[in-house]
Amino acid sequence: MTPNPVLEITDLDKSFGALTATKNVSFRVLPGEIHALIGPNGAGKTTLVQQIYGALAPDRGHIHLMGRDITALSIPERVRAGIGRSFQISNVLMDFTILENAIIAEQARRGDSFRFVYPAFSDASLIAGAYHILERVGLADQADRPVQDLAHGDRRMLELALALATAPSVLLLDEPMAGTGPQDSRRMADIIDQLRGQVAILLIEHDMDVVFRLADRISVLVEGAIIATGTAEEISGNDAVKAAYLGGEG
Amino acid sequence: MLGYLVDLMRLSRDGIRDNRLLWLLIAGFALFPIFTHFADLPFWNDVAMRIMLLGMAAMGLNLVLGYGGMVSFGHAAFIGIGAYCVGISQFYGITNGWAHLLFSLVACGAAGLVIGYLALRTSGIYFIMITLAFAQMLFFLFVSLETYGGDDGMSIDRAAFGVVDLYDPLRLYFLTWICLALVGLALMFIVRSRFGVTLRAIKSNESRVEAMGLVPLRFKITGYVISAVICGLAGALFASWQEYVSPDIMHWTRSGELMIIIILGGLATLAGPLLGAIVFLLLEEMLPWLLGVVAPAYAENWMILFGPILIMVVMFGRGGLVGLLDRWWAADKAGRSVR
Numbered sequence: 001m002t003p004n005p006v007l008e009i010t011d012l013d014k015s016f017g018a019l020t021a022t023k024n025v026s027f028r029v030l031p032g033e034i035h036a037l038i039g040p041n042g043a044g045k046t047t048l049v050q051q052i053y054g055a056l057a058p059d060r061g062h063i064h065l066m067g068r069d070i071t072a073l074s075i076p077e078r079v080r081a082g083i084g085r086s087f088q089i090s091n092v093l094m095d096f097t098i099l100e101n102a103i104i105a106e107q108a109r110r111g112d113s114f115r116f117v118y119p120a121f122s123d124a125s126l127i128a129g130a131y132h133i134l135e136r137v138g139l140a141d142q143a144d145r146p147v148q149d150l151a152h153g154d155r156r157m158l159e160l161a162l163a164l165a166t167a168p169s170v171l172l173l174d175e176p177m178a179g180t181g182p183q184d185s186r187r188m189a190d191i192i193d194q195l196r197g198q199v200a201i202l203l204i205e206h207d208m209d210v211v212f213r214l215a216d217r218i219s220v221l222v223e224g225a226i227i228a229t230g231t232a233e234e235i236s237g238n239d240a241v242k243a244a245y246l247g248g249e250g
Numbered sequence: 251m252l253g254y255l256v257d258l259m260r261l262s263r264d265g266i267r268d269n270r271l272l273w274l275l276i277a278g279f280a281l282f283p284i285f286t287h288f289a290d291l292p293f294w295n296d297v298a299m300r301i302m303l304l305g306m307a308a309m310g311l312n313l314v315l316g317y318g319g320m321v322s323f324g325h326a327a328f329i330g331i332g333a334y335c336v337g338i339s340q341f342y343g344i345t346n347g348w349a350h351l352l353f354s355l356v357a358c359g360a361a362g363l364v365i366g367y368l369a370l371r372t373s374g375i376y377f378i379m380i381t382l383a384f385a386q387m388l389f390f391l392f393v394s395l396e397t398y399g400g401d402d403g404m405s406i407d408r409a410a411f412g413v414v415d416l417y418d419p420l421r422l423y424f425l426t427w428i429c430l431a432l433v434g435l436a437l438m439f440i441v442r443s444r445f446g447v448t449l450r451a452i453k454s455n456e457s458r459v460e461a462m463g464l465v466p467l468r469f470k471i472t473g474y475v476i477s478a479v480i481c482g483l484a485g486a487l488f489a490s491w492q493e494y495v496s497p498d499i500m501h502w503t504r505s506g507e508l509m510i511i512i513i514l515g516g517l518a519t520l521a522g523p524l525l526g527a528i529v530f531l532l533l534e535e536m537l538p539w540l541l542g543v544v545a546p547a548y549a550e551n552w553m554i555l556f557g558p559i560l561i562m563v564v565m566f567g568r569g570g571l572v573g574l575l576d577r578w579w580a581a582d583k584a585g586r587s588v589r
Contacts (some may be wrong), residue, residue: 074465075460075461076460076463076465077464079460079461079462084461085461087461091455091461092455092458092459093451093454093455093458094454095453096450096451096454103447104447104448104451104459104462105462107444107447107448108448108459108463109462109463113444113445113448113469114444114445114463114468114469114472115443115444115445116439116444117439117443117446118443118444119439119442120442120443120444120445120446120447122444123444152460154416160365160459162461165462166461166462167465
């Protein structure tokens, strides 16, 4: 008997005019697992993530988070329900320092951002919470650096930290290694590896080495439909996947 | 309370000089009447009064424009509503000045809530156009209200502020100064509070704030209402001071004037709007006089100089005048520490 899924997608459909971007998609992300979503370009990975996140409404189907139907919720409601997200293009607060980014995330999680008097950036308990967030991705020692001055890899780390800051039950990571060099990619992979068991992760990633190293299970999306779900071994041995996806690479 | 103030003072890397400059300017306005008294230049009290009122309104708009990144092109409407609340309550026999102020603030808060709620569903150029449209709508509404003087406006008897007898114009000056200081104090707290940093975060990256589980619209509307109330306060004081109000006070060019003042002084700074108002209104006073001396034939065309000066400050003074001063101070400090 499998444990209750953290995230359960059921019969999801989405089309844009004549183009079907999501075709009857169903899959589950289990507690603590790293579940990779792979597929060739244009397979509809980002469209699917957008529907889970709440930026796009599906035409049909349901999304359950910890058994609760979140299909009709707005983005902030889903975040508070437990969905964390990192974006394909770095999405951090560019006009602030690393620490300030984390402080804003920390006060958002606590749900008390509607306060008008006491200065946020010198609040000892917010600062403590923010350092706790930054330690998880190894940015605590450069907390005072402005985000503007950061290298791309560090911005990706910060984005991951901000996604973790909302204390999500499932983390949607949309190509977290996109645009990073080999060293930063390894650093990111190590951090994601350490998160295994702490939080369920849905990982969208192109780099097959990373996927096979990290993923507990893999779902393969081709032309909007999931053609296979299984462990790395099952997927690499799957004929349909080879034909549709891996076949293209050699 | 003292702890809060101490925290504010040793705050962020960018805030300290801005803070000091704001209070330096506000202190200057308190001492200015002494200067005009001994220099026998009472006319300049009126200029200072105009600067304080326009500066106050610009400080209000700056919360939305500078800190919140919402380009509202209709804030003159709130000045107008504030001013007309004074005129209309006088018209119906309410003579208590405190009641006028209260009425103005409540009306502007309500108007800010409605306009903000509707306009903030859009962004970018659409937001600019919608705020302008609301302001124009209100402008023509007051033009058409013959009861309240229509185009010609209405004169207002000087209000009674209880123990504060405003027959002496200096008392109104100091009432305005107190309001300015309170607005400065309130904004100093707000922009650094949890609310304020969230508003600035929304300006920086709205979708990231949403991904933190917050609803940006709520913060934007709240900021919009606060800024509307501040503009309404300035408008109410303006009407009490002029003893007259007409639709002119909410002409769309005034919304533009406020934006120019903020950009001139420095977006998203505390001192910027006030400094911008000082420079803007002084240039307006001095340039015709200067041209009159240098080239009398062109004295009426002082705008020819005014425009280029504004453009130069905006182009070369990144961060407006406060940005310029800040860099100058920083360079000065660096130079001294080298020696």
